[in-house]
Amino acid sequence: MSALFILILISLSVAISFLGAFIWSVKDGQYEDDYAPSVRMLLDDKKADDLKSTNNQTNK
Amino acid sequence: MEQTEKFHYDNKIVKYFAIATTFWGIVGMLVGLLAALQLIFPALNFTEMGSQITTFGRVRPVHTNAIIFAFVGNGIFMGLYYSLQRLVKARMFSDLLSKIHFWGWQSIIVAAAVTLLAGYTSGKEYAELEWPIDIAITLIWVVFGINMIGTLIKRRERHLYVAIWFFIATWVTVAVLHIVNSFELPYSLLKSYSWYAGVQDALVQWWYGHNAVAFFLTTPYLGLMYYFVPKAVNRPVYSYRLSIIHFWSLIFLYIWAGPHHLLYSSLPEWAQSLGTVFSIMLIAPSWGGMINGLLTLRGAWDRVRDEPTLKFFVVAITAYGMSTFEGPLLSLKNVNAISHFTDWTIAHVHIGGLGWNGFLTFGILYFLIPKLWGTQLYSKKLANFHFWIGTLGIVFYAIPLYWAGFTQSLMWKEFTAEGFLAYPNFLETVTQILPMYALRAFGGSLYLIGALVMVYNLIKTAQTGEVKDEYVEAPALPKMHNMGQKEYWHSVIERKPLMLTLLSLIVILIGGIVEFVPTFLIQSNVPTISSVKPYTPLELQGRDLYIKEGCYVCHSQMIRPFRSETERYGEYSKAGEFVYDHPFQWGSKRTGPDLARIGSKYPDSWHYNHMMDPTTMSPGSIMPPYPHMLENEIDIESTPAKIRAMQTLGVPYPEGYDAIANDDLMKQAEGIQKNLAESGIKTPANREIIAMIAYLQRMGMDIKVKENISSK
Numbered sequence: 001m002s003a004l005f006i007l008i009l010i011s012l013s014v015a016i017s018f019l020g021a022f023i024w025s026v027k028d029g030q031y032e033d034d035y036a037p038s039v040r041m042l043l044d045d046k047k048a049d050d051l052k053s054t055n056n057q058t059n060k
Numbered sequence: 061m062e063q064t065e066k067f068h069y070d071n072k073i074v075k076y077f078a079i080a081t082t083f084w085g086i087v088g089m090l091v092g093l094l095a096a097l098q099l100i101f102p103a104l105n106f107t108e109m110g111s112q113i114t115t116f117g118r119v120r121p122v123h124t125n126a127i128i129f130a131f132v133g134n135g136i137f138m139g140l141y142y143s144l145q146r147l148v149k150a151r152m153f154s155d156l157l158s159k160i161h162f163w164g165w166q167s168i169i170v171a172a173a174v175t176l177l178a179g180y181t182s183g184k185e186y187a188e189l190e191w192p193i194d195i196a197i198t199l200i201w202v203v204f205g206i207n208m209i210g211t212l213i214k215r216r217e218r219h220l221y222v223a224i225w226f227f228i229a230t231w232v233t234v235a236v237l238h239i240v241n242s243f244e245l246p247y248s249l250l251k252s253y254s255w256y257a258g259v260q261d262a263l264v265q266w267w268y269g270h271n272a273v274a275f276f277l278t279t280p281y282l283g284l285m286y287y288f289v290p291k292a293v294n295r296p297v298y299s300y301r302l303s304i305i306h307f308w309s310l311i312f313l314y315i316w317a318g319p320h321h322l323l324y325s326s327l328p329e330w331a332q333s334l335g336t337v338f339s340i341m342l343i344a345p346s347w348g349g350m351i352n353g354l355l356t357l358r359g360a361w362d363r364v365r366d367e368p369t370l371k372f373f374v375v376a377i378t379a380y381g382m383s384t385f386e387g388p389l390l391s392l393k394n395v396n397a398i399s400h401f402t403d404w405t406i407a408h409v410h411i412g413g414l415g416w417n418g419f420l421t422f423g424i425l426y427f428l429i430p431k432l433w434g435t436q437l438y439s440k441k442l443a444n445f446h447f448w449i450g451t452l453g454i455v456f457y458a459i460p461l462y463w464a465g466f467t468q469s470l471m472w473k474e475f476t477a478e479g480f481l482a483y484p485n486f487l488e489t490v491t492q493i494l495p496m497y498a499l500r501a502f503g504g505s506l507y508l509i510g511a512l513v514m515v516y517n518l519i520k521t522a523q524t525g526e527v528k529d530e531y532v533e534a535p536a537l538p539k540m541h542n543m544g545q546k547e548y549w550h551s552v553i554e555r556k557p558l559m560l561t562l563l564s565l566i567v568i569l570i571g572g573i574v575e576f577v578p579t580f581l582i583q584s585n586v587p588t589i590s591s592v593k594p595y596t597p598l599e600l601q602g603r604d605l606y607i608k609e610g611c612y613v614c615h616s617q618m619i620r621p622f623r624s625e626t627e628r629y630g631e632y633s634k635a636g637e638f639v640y641d642h643p644f645q646w647g648s649k650r651t652g653p654d655l656a657r658i659g660s661k662y663p664d665s666w667h668y669n670h671m672m673d674p675t676t677m678s679p680g681s682i683m684p685p686y687p688h689m690l691e692n693e694i695d696i697e698s699t700p701a702k703i704r705a706m707q708t709l710g711v712p713y714p715e716g717y718d719a720i721a722n723d724d725l726m727k728q729a730e731g732i733q734k735n736l737a738e739s740g741i742k743t744p745a746n747r748e749i750i751a752m753i754a755y756l757q758r759m760g761m762d763i764k765v766k767e768n769i770s771s772k
Contacts, residue, residue, distance in 0.1 A: 003256055018229065030220060034300045041147060041287070045530070045532035046064075048066040
């Protein structure tokens with residue numbers, strides 16, 4: 001039944017990497033504000049003016 | 061004042077994926093409808109008209125793969141490419157990668173459809189695609205990953221909204237699942253054998269299978285739910301905190317639930333229990349998510365009345381709640397004993413597929429298409445019509461199948477007062493539920509009509525507008541946002557945490573797997589039952605035909621330890637019987653009877669006639685006829701390569717056997733030919749039917765012989 005142990009090993013490493021991501025996200029302060037993000041995503045982006053668009057397009 | 065940057069969101073790529081999900085959705089549903097009708101009218105397999113590629117065994121994998129990877133897959137990418145850019149306030153990392161991702165994925169879909177119909181299949185459900193396509197999927201998935209993580213790195217919004225977390229988890233886990241389950245040994249340009257055998261293969265397959273549901277059909281769509289539902293109703297999600305808890309608890313629990321697909325099988329008891337326990341625990345986060353989604357509509361229920369998008373969302377989220385309640389229920393051993401191998405499972409997955417994935421996709425399309433094309437929806441009336449006929453379609457699809465599942469299972473298990481099976485003929489339990497199959501096809505047709513109306517509506521909508529990249533501005537993110545780290549390496553990790561953890565995980569896993577899997581598995585293939593012998597070359601060829609024709613779609617090879625099953629099929633299946641089965645063929649559905657011990661149950665001539673036309677031996681049978689097997693010649697040129705591949709996988713053929721294997725093959729074939737001739741059937745020995753008969757007559761014989769001597 002060795003496949004079982006391989007799967008457990010792999011599942012554990014996935015779980016541990018998720019745990020790492022979780023610890024990172026908490027330490028990074030991702031969850032310090034658990035209200036504003038839900039409202040912020042509703043706001044539409046500020047439309048840039050198409051006429052003046054030529055000089056600042058570095059991020060296209 | 062902060063410096064703002066101006067940039068475009070890439071809307072064209074979203075448009076492409078939107079068109080793709082719509083197109084493949086219709087294709088996948090049409091194929092599904094064909095499969096549903098084939099169960100009622102076997103003539104629709106078209107084999108009598110000379111077609112070899114349209115049997116149910118090949119059509120059904122095309123349906124499942126098209127719906128999962130083409131319809132839902134493109135649906136994921138559509139919603140993800142739209143929402144991710146806006147959530148992180150950045151254009152996708154690379155337009156080139158976006159294009160490679162799109163066209164690569166569509167090519168994979170086309171290649172999948174062609175090869176599956178042509179009979180190139182790995183024989184593992186929802187992972188049927190053969191090794192070259194598996195490699196292509198891996199590459200395109202990496203392209204997608206780099207594109208997504210690259211976008212995250214250049215983001216202008218520090219906070220990662222919960223939807224993004226769902227997307228990341230999807231990418232990581234699907235990558236791992238796909239790689240682990242696709243470990244196979246090619247023996248020709250398009251064919252391979254699974255590296256794992258028997259119980260091992262089953263375990264890996266259903267670990268993959270369940271997580272494919274979890275991380276392909278669920279987590280990415282939850283990400284979409286957390287973006288599009290608040291957007292469509294213009295209200296923040298009910299509880300952002302709950303959404304975070306939903307995410308983390310869901311991903312930590314999901315990955316352990318796979319073994320619930322193998323209850324009462326030859327898998328160790330503790331692994332089965334582990335799967336059940338985690339499945340039950342999953343109710344909590346799933347329902348938390350459902351409640352969070354539905355309550356986002358609080359105070360806005362009046363808008364559900366006028367907004368087709370919201371209607372679709374409400375039904376989708378409700379369907380998510382229903383199937384995530386039903387899933388754990390089906391994971392209980394006592395329920396599973398009844399539900400497994402029946403249409404109950406099919407009904408269950410279609411509540412998820414038609415309700416959750418389908419309706420969420422439709423809702424997003426009705427929201428997104430007018431937005432992308434900068435116009436208004438052509439007709440709300442038609443969208444409402446789609447909603448009602450679609451909902452009705454789900455009801456007409458699911459209820460008859462639940463009924464069929466209960467009915468058939470009860471008939472399988474019923475004993476007379478004398479202690480005999482009440483319905484010893486399996487076919488009786490099939491013909492009984494045919495009216496339910498007809499109703500299911502009717503429900504599916506309603507659903508498809510709704511989808512076609514949507515296509516018309518969306519095309520009309522798109523004709524009045526045009527897709528333009530959205531030109532926006534947003535403040536740049538301060539370069540260093542960590543809080544006073546001193547060491548250099550540390551700050552690098554702080555800045556690129558995702559990239560590093562994810563990519564390193566994948567690298568480590570690939571390395572680990574390549575190193576460990578072969579050594580581990582070949583060791584454990586040493587048989588625990590000494591009478592279990594490798595397949596003869598002819599049987600092996602027959603087995604490959606069994607896989608090619610997708611027999612596993614309707615026939616199981618796993619007799620569970622219930623009296624109702626041992627009475628009907630014989631001794632229950634033992635783990636040691638499957639050690640040479642690359643891949644395993646346990647199946648998950650009994651549209652036809654279990655075949656684990658079909659060997660020697662009928663004479664060769666019975667199989668010959670039955671394969672030619674099943675109704676001659678079993679009047680009323682809905683199995684497709686396979687007249688071409690009587691004509692096609694066995695591909696004996698492949699025998700040596702197959703034997704060598706099996707040897708590499710640890711099957712103990714003597715050294716140098718590949719060179720003489722075809723001699724044995726012909727000898728055995730001539731034996732069967734002689735047998736058939738005695739029953740008045742004349743056939744050349746080198747026909748596929750001969751190999752098929754050899755395999756069918758072998759099944760379950762390894763330990764059946766002993767049993768016959770000792771107990772009967």
